[in-house]
Amino acid sequence: MTSGDGPQRLMVVVAHPDDETFGCGSLLLHAAAAGATTAVCCATRGEAGEPAPGSGITNERLPAVRERELRAAAGLLQVSRVDLLDFADSGMSGPAGPETLVGAEFADVRDRVRERLEDFRPHVVVTLDAGDGHRDHARIRDATLAAVAQSRWQVARVYLQCLPQALMRRWLEHIAREHPTSQHLEGDVPGTPEELITTVVDTGKHLTERERAIAAHASQVSPYEGLPADLRLAFLATEHLRRITPEWRGGERERDVFFP
Known part of the structure:
Protein backbone atom coordinates (compact mmCIF):
# COMPACT_ATOMS: atom_id res chain seq x y z
CA MET A 1 0.00 0.00 0.00
CA THR A 2 1.81 3.08 -1.24
CA SER A 3 1.20 6.63 -2.32
CA GLY A 4 3.17 8.72 -4.77
CA ASP A 5 5.80 9.46 -2.13
CA GLY A 6 6.19 5.98 -0.65
CA HIS A 16 -3.05 10.46 27.27
CA PRO A 17 -0.77 7.42 27.27
CA ASP A 18 -3.03 4.37 26.76
CA ASP A 19 -5.49 6.24 24.49
CA GLU A 20 -3.44 4.99 21.55
CA THR A 21 -3.87 1.37 22.72
CA PHE A 22 -7.21 1.30 24.52
CA GLY A 23 -8.77 3.37 21.73
CA CYS A 24 -6.83 2.88 18.49
CA GLY A 25 -4.57 -0.12 19.07
CA SER A 26 -6.14 -2.47 16.53
CA LEU A 27 -6.25 0.25 13.88
CA LEU A 28 -2.53 0.90 14.31
CA LEU A 29 -1.83 -2.82 13.93
CA HIS A 30 -4.11 -2.98 10.90
CA ALA A 31 -2.26 -0.08 9.30
CA ALA A 32 1.16 -1.62 9.93
CA ALA A 33 0.01 -4.96 8.52
CA ALA A 34 -1.17 -3.14 5.39
CA GLY A 35 2.30 -1.67 4.90
CA ALA A 36 1.67 1.81 6.28
CA THR A 37 4.11 3.73 8.45
CA THR A 38 2.47 4.86 11.67
CA ALA A 39 3.04 7.49 14.36
CA VAL A 40 1.44 8.45 17.67
CA CYS A 41 1.26 12.03 18.91
CA CYS A 42 0.30 12.19 22.61
CA ALA A 43 -0.49 15.47 24.35
CA THR A 44 0.26 14.55 28.00
CA ARG A 45 1.97 12.00 30.24
CA GLY A 46 -1.29 11.16 32.00
CA GLU A 47 -0.17 12.38 35.40
CA ALA A 48 -3.74 12.95 36.61
CA GLY A 49 -4.53 9.25 36.26
CA GLU A 50 -4.86 6.86 39.17
CA PRO A 51 -2.21 4.14 39.59
CA ALA A 52 -3.76 0.68 39.39
CA PRO A 53 -4.41 -0.89 42.80
CA GLY A 54 -1.48 -3.02 43.88
CA SER A 55 0.87 -1.54 41.28
CA GLY A 56 3.07 0.09 43.92
CA ILE A 57 3.42 3.18 41.73
CA THR A 58 3.31 6.55 43.48
CA ASN A 59 1.63 9.61 41.99
CA GLU A 60 5.07 11.25 41.73
CA ARG A 61 6.42 8.43 39.58
CA LEU A 62 3.31 8.06 37.46
CA PRO A 63 4.20 10.46 34.58
CA ALA A 64 7.54 8.76 33.91
CA VAL A 65 5.97 5.31 34.21
CA ARG A 66 3.16 6.16 31.84
CA GLU A 67 5.57 7.57 29.27
CA ARG A 68 7.56 4.32 29.38
CA GLU A 69 4.35 2.35 28.99
CA LEU A 70 3.33 4.48 26.02
CA ARG A 71 6.61 3.81 24.25
CA ALA A 72 6.54 0.10 25.08
CA ALA A 73 2.96 -0.26 23.85
CA ALA A 74 3.78 1.70 20.69
CA GLY A 75 6.57 -0.77 19.96
CA LEU A 76 4.13 -3.66 20.32
CA LEU A 77 1.73 -1.86 17.98
CA GLN A 78 4.53 -1.47 15.40
CA VAL A 79 4.46 2.32 15.65
CA SER A 80 7.53 3.93 14.11
CA ARG A 81 7.42 7.26 15.95
CA VAL A 82 6.06 8.67 19.23
CA ASP A 83 5.81 12.41 19.90
CA LEU A 84 4.91 13.92 23.29
CA LEU A 85 3.58 17.48 23.36
CA ASP A 86 4.44 18.09 27.05
CA PHE A 87 1.09 19.44 28.25
CA ALA A 88 -0.05 18.41 31.70
CA ASP A 89 -3.03 16.10 32.13
CA SER A 90 -6.10 18.21 32.96
CA GLY A 91 -7.96 15.48 34.86
CA MET A 92 -11.67 14.86 34.59
CA SER A 93 -12.82 18.05 36.34
CA GLY A 94 -11.74 20.94 38.52
CA PRO A 95 -9.44 23.89 37.84
CA ALA A 96 -7.16 23.51 34.81
CA GLY A 97 -3.95 25.51 35.02
CA PRO A 98 -2.24 27.08 32.00
CA GLU A 99 0.19 24.16 31.81
CA THR A 100 -2.62 21.66 31.22
CA LEU A 101 -4.07 20.53 27.93
CA VAL A 102 -7.42 22.19 28.66
CA GLY A 103 -5.96 25.28 30.33
CA ALA A 104 -3.34 26.07 27.67
CA GLU A 105 -4.06 28.50 24.88
CA PHE A 106 -5.93 26.66 22.16
CA ALA A 107 -3.62 28.08 19.49
CA ASP A 108 -0.62 26.60 21.31
CA VAL A 109 -2.16 23.13 21.37
CA ARG A 110 -3.19 23.42 17.72
CA ASP A 111 0.24 24.62 16.61
CA ARG A 112 2.13 21.88 18.44
CA VAL A 113 -0.03 19.28 16.74
CA ARG A 114 0.39 21.03 13.39
CA GLU A 115 4.19 20.97 13.73
CA ARG A 116 4.13 17.19 14.16
CA LEU A 117 1.71 16.80 11.26
CA GLU A 118 3.89 18.81 8.92
CA ASP A 119 6.98 16.87 9.98
CA PHE A 120 5.48 13.37 9.68
CA ARG A 121 3.22 14.21 6.70
CA PRO A 122 0.50 11.63 7.28
CA HIS A 123 -1.99 10.67 4.60
CA VAL A 124 -4.48 9.61 7.29
CA VAL A 125 -5.05 11.25 10.69
CA VAL A 126 -7.13 9.69 13.44
CA THR A 127 -8.06 11.36 16.70
CA LEU A 128 -10.61 10.80 19.46
CA ASP A 129 -14.27 11.70 19.08
CA ALA A 130 -14.57 12.42 22.84
CA GLY A 131 -17.82 10.50 23.06
CA ASP A 132 -16.80 9.48 26.58
CA GLY A 133 -17.09 13.09 27.75
CA HIS A 134 -13.44 13.52 28.84
CA ARG A 135 -12.47 17.16 28.43
CA ASP A 136 -8.90 16.35 27.39
CA HIS A 137 -10.22 14.11 24.63
CA ALA A 138 -12.44 16.92 23.36
CA ARG A 139 -9.53 19.36 23.47
CA ILE A 140 -7.18 17.20 21.46
CA ARG A 141 -9.97 16.41 18.98
CA ASP A 142 -10.66 20.08 18.35
CA ALA A 143 -6.97 21.01 18.21
CA THR A 144 -6.22 18.20 15.76
CA LEU A 145 -9.02 19.17 13.40
CA ALA A 146 -7.84 22.80 13.53
CA ALA A 147 -4.23 21.73 12.95
CA VAL A 148 -5.20 19.73 9.87
CA ALA A 149 -7.14 22.71 8.52
CA GLN A 150 -4.12 25.02 8.87
CA SER A 151 -1.37 22.57 7.93
CA ARG A 152 0.82 23.17 4.92
CA TRP A 153 0.71 19.39 4.40
CA GLN A 154 -2.60 18.26 2.92
CA VAL A 155 -3.99 15.29 4.84
CA ALA A 156 -6.05 13.05 2.55
CA ARG A 157 -8.36 11.56 5.20
CA VAL A 158 -9.27 12.53 8.75
CA TYR A 159 -11.24 10.32 11.12
CA LEU A 160 -12.60 10.35 14.65
CA GLN A 161 -12.25 7.08 16.56
CA CYS A 162 -15.68 6.26 18.00
CA LEU A 163 -17.36 4.22 20.68
CA PRO A 164 -20.79 3.37 19.21
CA GLN A 165 -23.71 4.21 21.46
CA ALA A 166 -25.21 0.78 20.90
CA LEU A 167 -22.04 -0.83 22.22
CA MET A 168 -21.86 1.60 25.14
CA ARG A 169 -25.47 0.73 25.98
CA ARG A 170 -24.46 -2.94 26.27
CA TRP A 171 -21.57 -1.88 28.49
CA LEU A 172 -23.91 0.10 30.76
CA GLU A 173 -26.23 -2.90 31.01
CA HIS A 174 -23.24 -4.94 32.20
CA ILE A 175 -22.27 -2.23 34.70
CA ALA A 176 -25.84 -2.09 36.01
CA ARG A 177 -25.75 -5.83 36.71
CA GLU A 178 -22.29 -5.90 38.26
CA HIS A 179 -22.01 -2.45 39.87
CA PRO A 180 -25.54 -1.05 40.35
CA THR A 181 -24.32 2.01 42.29
CA SER A 182 -21.72 3.05 39.69
CA GLN A 183 -21.63 6.73 38.77
CA HIS A 184 -21.40 5.62 35.11
CA LEU A 185 -25.11 4.84 35.30
CA GLU A 186 -25.96 8.50 35.81
CA GLY A 187 -26.79 10.65 32.78
CA ASP A 188 -27.22 9.83 29.12
CA VAL A 189 -25.71 6.93 27.21
CA PRO A 190 -22.23 8.01 26.08
CA GLY A 191 -20.73 7.30 22.69
CA THR A 192 -21.40 8.11 19.05
CA PRO A 193 -24.86 7.63 17.48
CA GLU A 194 -24.84 4.83 14.91
CA GLU A 195 -25.86 7.15 12.07
CA LEU A 196 -22.64 9.15 12.44
CA ILE A 197 -20.34 6.15 12.06
CA THR A 198 -19.04 6.05 8.49
CA THR A 199 -16.28 3.45 8.66
CA VAL A 200 -16.12 -0.03 10.22
CA VAL A 201 -12.84 -1.96 10.02
CA ASP A 202 -12.57 -5.65 10.92
CA THR A 203 -9.40 -5.94 13.03
CA GLY A 204 -10.10 -9.23 14.79
CA LYS A 205 -6.95 -10.90 13.51
CA HIS A 206 -4.87 -8.41 15.53
CA LEU A 207 -6.57 -9.15 18.85
CA THR A 208 -3.67 -11.06 20.43
CA GLU A 209 -1.17 -8.32 19.60
CA ARG A 210 -3.51 -5.64 20.93
CA GLU A 211 -3.99 -7.54 24.18
CA ARG A 212 -0.21 -7.50 24.63
CA ALA A 213 -0.15 -3.74 24.13
CA ILE A 214 -3.01 -3.30 26.62
CA ALA A 215 -1.01 -5.28 29.17
CA ALA A 216 1.93 -2.91 28.66
CA HIS A 217 -0.12 -0.17 30.34
CA ALA A 218 0.15 -1.95 33.67
CA SER A 219 -0.12 1.25 35.74
CA GLN A 220 -3.73 1.70 34.59
CA VAL A 221 -6.84 -0.41 34.99
CA SER A 222 -7.97 -1.38 31.50
CA PRO A 223 -11.55 -0.34 30.68
CA TYR A 224 -12.02 -3.85 29.26
CA GLU A 225 -11.03 -5.64 32.46
CA GLY A 226 -13.79 -7.85 33.82
CA LEU A 227 -16.00 -7.64 30.75
CA PRO A 228 -17.75 -10.76 29.45
CA ALA A 229 -15.85 -12.33 26.57
CA ASP A 230 -18.42 -11.37 23.94
CA LEU A 231 -18.52 -7.73 25.02
CA ARG A 232 -14.73 -7.50 25.24
CA LEU A 233 -14.49 -8.89 21.71
CA ALA A 234 -17.05 -6.38 20.46
CA PHE A 235 -14.86 -3.53 21.72
CA LEU A 236 -11.51 -4.91 20.60
CA ALA A 237 -12.08 -6.73 17.29
CA THR A 238 -13.78 -3.98 15.27
CA GLU A 239 -12.83 -0.34 14.77
CA HIS A 240 -15.59 2.23 14.40
CA LEU A 241 -14.77 5.64 12.95
CA ARG A 242 -16.40 8.79 11.68
CA ARG A 243 -14.87 10.28 8.55
CA ILE A 244 -14.51 14.06 8.70
CA THR A 245 -12.35 14.63 5.61
CA PRO A 246 -13.36 14.27 2.86
CA GLU A 247 -16.86 15.10 3.97
CA TRP A 248 -19.08 12.04 4.23
CA ARG A 249 -22.05 12.23 1.87
CA GLY A 250 -23.76 8.98 2.78
CA GLY A 251 -23.85 5.57 1.19
CA GLU A 252 -22.42 2.22 2.25
CA ARG A 253 -19.98 2.39 5.11
CA GLU A 254 -16.29 2.20 4.35
CA ARG A 255 -14.33 -0.90 5.36
CA ASP A 256 -10.92 0.71 5.55
CA VAL A 257 -9.25 4.08 6.13
CA PHE A 258 -6.81 3.87 3.23
CA PHE A 259 -7.16 4.58 -0.44
CA PRO A 260 -6.90 1.46 -2.64
Whole structure:
Protein backbone atom coordinates (compact mmCIF):
# COMPACT_ATOMS: atom_id res chain seq x y z
CA MET A 1 0.00 0.00 0.00
CA THR A 2 1.81 3.08 -1.24
CA SER A 3 1.20 6.63 -2.32
CA GLY A 4 3.17 8.72 -4.77
CA ASP A 5 5.80 9.46 -2.13
CA GLY A 6 6.19 5.98 -0.65
CA PRO A 7 4.22 3.96 1.92
CA GLN A 8 1.08 5.61 3.20
CA ARG A 9 1.43 7.15 6.64
CA LEU A 10 -1.10 7.18 9.46
CA MET A 11 -0.89 9.38 12.56
CA VAL A 12 -2.99 8.88 15.68
CA VAL A 13 -3.32 11.98 17.89
CA VAL A 14 -4.43 11.35 21.47
CA ALA A 15 -4.56 13.01 24.88
CA HIS A 16 -3.05 10.46 27.27
CA PRO A 17 -0.77 7.42 27.27
CA ASP A 18 -3.03 4.37 26.76
CA ASP A 19 -5.49 6.24 24.49
CA GLU A 20 -3.44 4.99 21.55
CA THR A 21 -3.87 1.37 22.72
CA PHE A 22 -7.21 1.30 24.52
CA GLY A 23 -8.77 3.37 21.73
CA CYS A 24 -6.83 2.88 18.49
CA GLY A 25 -4.57 -0.12 19.07
CA SER A 26 -6.14 -2.47 16.53
CA LEU A 27 -6.25 0.25 13.88
CA LEU A 28 -2.53 0.90 14.31
CA LEU A 29 -1.83 -2.82 13.93
CA HIS A 30 -4.11 -2.98 10.90
CA ALA A 31 -2.26 -0.08 9.30
CA ALA A 32 1.16 -1.62 9.93
CA ALA A 33 0.01 -4.96 8.52
CA ALA A 34 -1.17 -3.14 5.39
CA GLY A 35 2.30 -1.67 4.90
CA ALA A 36 1.67 1.81 6.28
CA THR A 37 4.11 3.73 8.45
CA THR A 38 2.47 4.86 11.67
CA ALA A 39 3.04 7.49 14.36
CA VAL A 40 1.44 8.45 17.67
CA CYS A 41 1.26 12.03 18.91
CA CYS A 42 0.30 12.19 22.61
CA ALA A 43 -0.49 15.47 24.35
CA THR A 44 0.26 14.55 28.00
CA ARG A 45 1.97 12.00 30.24
CA GLY A 46 -1.29 11.16 32.00
CA GLU A 47 -0.17 12.38 35.40
CA ALA A 48 -3.74 12.95 36.61
CA GLY A 49 -4.53 9.25 36.26
CA GLU A 50 -4.86 6.86 39.17
CA PRO A 51 -2.21 4.14 39.59
CA ALA A 52 -3.76 0.68 39.39
CA PRO A 53 -4.41 -0.89 42.80
CA GLY A 54 -1.48 -3.02 43.88
CA SER A 55 0.87 -1.54 41.28
CA GLY A 56 3.07 0.09 43.92
CA ILE A 57 3.42 3.18 41.73
CA THR A 58 3.31 6.55 43.48
CA ASN A 59 1.63 9.61 41.99
CA GLU A 60 5.07 11.25 41.73
CA ARG A 61 6.42 8.43 39.58
CA LEU A 62 3.31 8.06 37.46
CA PRO A 63 4.20 10.46 34.58
CA ALA A 64 7.54 8.76 33.91
CA VAL A 65 5.97 5.31 34.21
CA ARG A 66 3.16 6.16 31.84
CA GLU A 67 5.57 7.57 29.27
CA ARG A 68 7.56 4.32 29.38
CA GLU A 69 4.35 2.35 28.99
CA LEU A 70 3.33 4.48 26.02
CA ARG A 71 6.61 3.81 24.25
CA ALA A 72 6.54 0.10 25.08
CA ALA A 73 2.96 -0.26 23.85
CA ALA A 74 3.78 1.70 20.69
CA GLY A 75 6.57 -0.77 19.96
CA LEU A 76 4.13 -3.66 20.32
CA LEU A 77 1.73 -1.86 17.98
CA GLN A 78 4.53 -1.47 15.40
CA VAL A 79 4.46 2.32 15.65
CA SER A 80 7.53 3.93 14.11
CA ARG A 81 7.42 7.26 15.95
CA VAL A 82 6.06 8.67 19.23
CA ASP A 83 5.81 12.41 19.90
CA LEU A 84 4.91 13.92 23.29
CA LEU A 85 3.58 17.48 23.36
CA ASP A 86 4.44 18.09 27.05
CA PHE A 87 1.09 19.44 28.25
CA ALA A 88 -0.05 18.41 31.70
CA ASP A 89 -3.03 16.10 32.13
CA SER A 90 -6.10 18.21 32.96
CA GLY A 91 -7.96 15.48 34.86
CA MET A 92 -11.67 14.86 34.59
CA SER A 93 -12.82 18.05 36.34
CA GLY A 94 -11.74 20.94 38.52
CA PRO A 95 -9.44 23.89 37.84
CA ALA A 96 -7.16 23.51 34.81
CA GLY A 97 -3.95 25.51 35.02
CA PRO A 98 -2.24 27.08 32.00
CA GLU A 99 0.19 24.16 31.81
CA THR A 100 -2.62 21.66 31.22
CA LEU A 101 -4.07 20.53 27.93
CA VAL A 102 -7.42 22.19 28.66
CA GLY A 103 -5.96 25.28 30.33
CA ALA A 104 -3.34 26.07 27.67
CA GLU A 105 -4.06 28.50 24.88
CA PHE A 106 -5.93 26.66 22.16
CA ALA A 107 -3.62 28.08 19.49
CA ASP A 108 -0.62 26.60 21.31
CA VAL A 109 -2.16 23.13 21.37
CA ARG A 110 -3.19 23.42 17.72
CA ASP A 111 0.24 24.62 16.61
CA ARG A 112 2.13 21.88 18.44
CA VAL A 113 -0.03 19.28 16.74
CA ARG A 114 0.39 21.03 13.39
CA GLU A 115 4.19 20.97 13.73
CA ARG A 116 4.13 17.19 14.16
CA LEU A 117 1.71 16.80 11.26
CA GLU A 118 3.89 18.81 8.92
CA ASP A 119 6.98 16.87 9.98
CA PHE A 120 5.48 13.37 9.68
CA ARG A 121 3.22 14.21 6.70
CA PRO A 122 0.50 11.63 7.28
CA HIS A 123 -1.99 10.67 4.60
CA VAL A 124 -4.48 9.61 7.29
CA VAL A 125 -5.05 11.25 10.69
CA VAL A 126 -7.13 9.69 13.44
CA THR A 127 -8.06 11.36 16.70
CA LEU A 128 -10.61 10.80 19.46
CA ASP A 129 -14.27 11.70 19.08
CA ALA A 130 -14.57 12.42 22.84
CA GLY A 131 -17.82 10.50 23.06
CA ASP A 132 -16.80 9.48 26.58
CA GLY A 133 -17.09 13.09 27.75
CA HIS A 134 -13.44 13.52 28.84
CA ARG A 135 -12.47 17.16 28.43
CA ASP A 136 -8.90 16.35 27.39
CA HIS A 137 -10.22 14.11 24.63
CA ALA A 138 -12.44 16.92 23.36
CA ARG A 139 -9.53 19.36 23.47
CA ILE A 140 -7.18 17.20 21.46
CA ARG A 141 -9.97 16.41 18.98
CA ASP A 142 -10.66 20.08 18.35
CA ALA A 143 -6.97 21.01 18.21
CA THR A 144 -6.22 18.20 15.76
CA LEU A 145 -9.02 19.17 13.40
CA ALA A 146 -7.84 22.80 13.53
CA ALA A 147 -4.23 21.73 12.95
CA VAL A 148 -5.20 19.73 9.87
CA ALA A 149 -7.14 22.71 8.52
CA GLN A 150 -4.12 25.02 8.87
CA SER A 151 -1.37 22.57 7.93
CA ARG A 152 0.82 23.17 4.92
CA TRP A 153 0.71 19.39 4.40
CA GLN A 154 -2.60 18.26 2.92
CA VAL A 155 -3.99 15.29 4.84
CA ALA A 156 -6.05 13.05 2.55
CA ARG A 157 -8.36 11.56 5.20
CA VAL A 158 -9.27 12.53 8.75
CA TYR A 159 -11.24 10.32 11.12
CA LEU A 160 -12.60 10.35 14.65
CA GLN A 161 -12.25 7.08 16.56
CA CYS A 162 -15.68 6.26 18.00
CA LEU A 163 -17.36 4.22 20.68
CA PRO A 164 -20.79 3.37 19.21
CA GLN A 165 -23.71 4.21 21.46
CA ALA A 166 -25.21 0.78 20.90
CA LEU A 167 -22.04 -0.83 22.22
CA MET A 168 -21.86 1.60 25.14
CA ARG A 169 -25.47 0.73 25.98
CA ARG A 170 -24.46 -2.94 26.27
CA TRP A 171 -21.57 -1.88 28.49
CA LEU A 172 -23.91 0.10 30.76
CA GLU A 173 -26.23 -2.90 31.01
CA HIS A 174 -23.24 -4.94 32.20
CA ILE A 175 -22.27 -2.23 34.70
CA ALA A 176 -25.84 -2.09 36.01
CA ARG A 177 -25.75 -5.83 36.71
CA GLU A 178 -22.29 -5.90 38.26
CA HIS A 179 -22.01 -2.45 39.87
CA PRO A 180 -25.54 -1.05 40.35
CA THR A 181 -24.32 2.01 42.29
CA SER A 182 -21.72 3.05 39.69
CA GLN A 183 -21.63 6.73 38.77
CA HIS A 184 -21.40 5.62 35.11
CA LEU A 185 -25.11 4.84 35.30
CA GLU A 186 -25.96 8.50 35.81
CA GLY A 187 -26.79 10.65 32.78
CA ASP A 188 -27.22 9.83 29.12
CA VAL A 189 -25.71 6.93 27.21
CA PRO A 190 -22.23 8.01 26.08
CA GLY A 191 -20.73 7.30 22.69
CA THR A 192 -21.40 8.11 19.05
CA PRO A 193 -24.86 7.63 17.48
CA GLU A 194 -24.84 4.83 14.91
CA GLU A 195 -25.86 7.15 12.07
CA LEU A 196 -22.64 9.15 12.44
CA ILE A 197 -20.34 6.15 12.06
CA THR A 198 -19.04 6.05 8.49
CA THR A 199 -16.28 3.45 8.66
CA VAL A 200 -16.12 -0.03 10.22
CA VAL A 201 -12.84 -1.96 10.02
CA ASP A 202 -12.57 -5.65 10.92
CA THR A 203 -9.40 -5.94 13.03
CA GLY A 204 -10.10 -9.23 14.79
CA LYS A 205 -6.95 -10.90 13.51
CA HIS A 206 -4.87 -8.41 15.53
CA LEU A 207 -6.57 -9.15 18.85
CA THR A 208 -3.67 -11.06 20.43
CA GLU A 209 -1.17 -8.32 19.60
CA ARG A 210 -3.51 -5.64 20.93
CA GLU A 211 -3.99 -7.54 24.18
CA ARG A 212 -0.21 -7.50 24.63
CA ALA A 213 -0.15 -3.74 24.13
CA ILE A 214 -3.01 -3.30 26.62
CA ALA A 215 -1.01 -5.28 29.17
CA ALA A 216 1.93 -2.91 28.66
CA HIS A 217 -0.12 -0.17 30.34
CA ALA A 218 0.15 -1.95 33.67
CA SER A 219 -0.12 1.25 35.74
CA GLN A 220 -3.73 1.70 34.59
CA VAL A 221 -6.84 -0.41 34.99
CA SER A 222 -7.97 -1.38 31.50
CA PRO A 223 -11.55 -0.34 30.68
CA TYR A 224 -12.02 -3.85 29.26
CA GLU A 225 -11.03 -5.64 32.46
CA GLY A 226 -13.79 -7.85 33.82
CA LEU A 227 -16.00 -7.64 30.75
CA PRO A 228 -17.75 -10.76 29.45
CA ALA A 229 -15.85 -12.33 26.57
CA ASP A 230 -18.42 -11.37 23.94
CA LEU A 231 -18.52 -7.73 25.02
CA ARG A 232 -14.73 -7.50 25.24
CA LEU A 233 -14.49 -8.89 21.71
CA ALA A 234 -17.05 -6.38 20.46
CA PHE A 235 -14.86 -3.53 21.72
CA LEU A 236 -11.51 -4.91 20.60
CA ALA A 237 -12.08 -6.73 17.29
CA THR A 238 -13.78 -3.98 15.27
CA GLU A 239 -12.83 -0.34 14.77
CA HIS A 240 -15.59 2.23 14.40
CA LEU A 241 -14.77 5.64 12.95
CA ARG A 242 -16.40 8.79 11.68
CA ARG A 243 -14.87 10.28 8.55
CA ILE A 244 -14.51 14.06 8.70
CA THR A 245 -12.35 14.63 5.61
CA PRO A 246 -13.36 14.27 2.86
CA GLU A 247 -16.86 15.10 3.97
CA TRP A 248 -19.08 12.04 4.23
CA ARG A 249 -22.05 12.23 1.87
CA GLY A 250 -23.76 8.98 2.78
CA GLY A 251 -23.85 5.57 1.19
CA GLU A 252 -22.42 2.22 2.25
CA ARG A 253 -19.98 2.39 5.11
CA GLU A 254 -16.29 2.20 4.35
CA ARG A 255 -14.33 -0.90 5.36
CA ASP A 256 -10.92 0.71 5.55
CA VAL A 257 -9.25 4.08 6.13
CA PHE A 258 -6.81 3.87 3.23
CA PHE A 259 -7.16 4.58 -0.44
CA PRO A 260 -6.90 1.46 -2.64
